């Protein structure tokens with residue numbers, strides 16, 4: 001990856017920008033790069049302008065000091081995510097299966113339940129088992145009714161959008177505190193938020209989108225490892241996908257070119273960047289929703305501005321500990337763990353090929369991020385290792401390397417994994433999410449239907465935006 005990265009950067013960090021192109025794409029994440037690749041393939045001139053000095057956006061490789069490459073951001077893919085998979089295949093980037101042999105672990109703060117080993121999605125905690133089974137079935141049933149391309153059009157959209165997932169859980173379960181705690185282990189990594197921050201309609205839409213045109217979305221396909229969205233990872237790290245796309249595009253990607261203003265003048269759009277101005281027949285903005293608010297966009301409909309200002313970026317960091325060996329595997333454990341308290345609410349085996357080392361990954365999101373994100377690195381490291389130790393034993397306290405990445409501090413992302421909808425936003429303003437105005441179109445995972453929020457959604461959105469724009473050229 002390092003050589004690839006150097007090659008991409010060399011081509012695109014300096015030099016003057018073209019004065020005009022057919023299409024300017026704002027943002028060199030997966031969505032923007034896919035948009036540009038599709039436009040370039042049709043022989044149209046295109047320029048990607050990216051604020052950072054690298055491509056990939058929320059997808060970022062991290063080279064470990066002890067060897068191997070892991071991901072600081074988006075990493076996993078799974079069944080029905082056929083757009084990201086097809087793209088990786090085309091670019092010659094292989095995948096491998098996430099390690100799932102052995103038992104999962106659940107740690108309850110209720111001493112009567114304690115630490116349990118289990119298989120499957122729901123831990124055998126007698127205080128939540130029945131609630132979980134019923135609630136997840138009901139959520140799937142409601143989600144199956146939600147149109148992936150227009151959740152606001154469902155007859156109950158306003159009703160479902162008026163409450164949070166947390167409120168729905170509390171009025172539809174017996175032991176709502178128990179299930180709320182379990183569901184946090186899903187919402188904190190998945191949304192960077194807690195059930196009481198998320199509109200029920202939005203969550204139902206997210207579940208509906210966890211599928212494709214031939215497979216209805218389900219909670220399990222979203223939450224599971226085997227058979228779900230965490231099934232596979234990319235050999236060499238997911239950032240190889242945007243890096244390989246950027247290499248194809250060459251000097252049609254301009255790095256360190258933050259867009260500050262997009263205006264319409266003389267039958268053209270003019271894109272102002274920190275590296276100069278470019279005129280275009282069409283513009284595709286593929287920056288995360290909240291980042292769009294930092295760009296001056298005269299003429300952008302007020303409804304869209306309201307939508308973007310009411311959406312919120314999730315709060316998420318990834319913390320990884322590297323060990324000499326994956327000792328939990330020898331103990332018959334998969335490395336997947338859930339806990340109802342502490343810094344590690346959900347853990348994954350994050351091992352990479354060819355190093356022999358074991359790696360445990362913790363997602364620290366939502367209220368867990370609020371609790372642990374502000375600690376010093378040393379304090380957080382201790383809390384994370386303690387969380388791993390409760391799941392996998394005291395060997396977890398002695399890593400050979402520890403690393404973490406907090407996306408809330410990234411200037412051009414400011415959170416993660418995705419921009420979420422609090423109550424009373426989606427039903428009223430959601431339809432603005434990818435409606436073009438003037439010469440400006442929208443891409444980005446948040447504008448996708450299926451697998452919105454994911455790399456697959458980013459690819460899908462890029463393809464859709466390219467078609468939209470090519471029709472207008």
Ligand SMILES: Cc1cc2nc3c(=O)[nH]c(=O)nc-3n(C[C@H](O)[C@H](O)[C@H](O)COP(=O)(O)OP(=O)(O)OC[C@H]3O[C@@H](n4cnc5c(N)ncnc54)[C@H](O)[C@@H]3O)c2cc1C
Pocket residue numbers: 026027028029030031032049050051052055056057058059072073074075076077257258259260286287288291292294295316317318407412413415416417418443444445446453454455456458
């Ligand atoms: C910690 C974490 C874990 C995740 N895990 C997974 C996972 O396992 N699987 C999965 O599928 N997805 C995962 N995701 C989500 C996934 O990474 C995103 O859905 C996807 O990468 C979004 O791609 P995008 O192109 O839509 O947006 P981005 O990747 O955010 O790209 C937008 C680009 O726009 C640029 N930009 C912003 N403002 C400007 C400006 N003014 N001018 C120019 N450029 C600008 C940004 O720098 C960025 O490069 C995760 C995300 C995070 C943060």
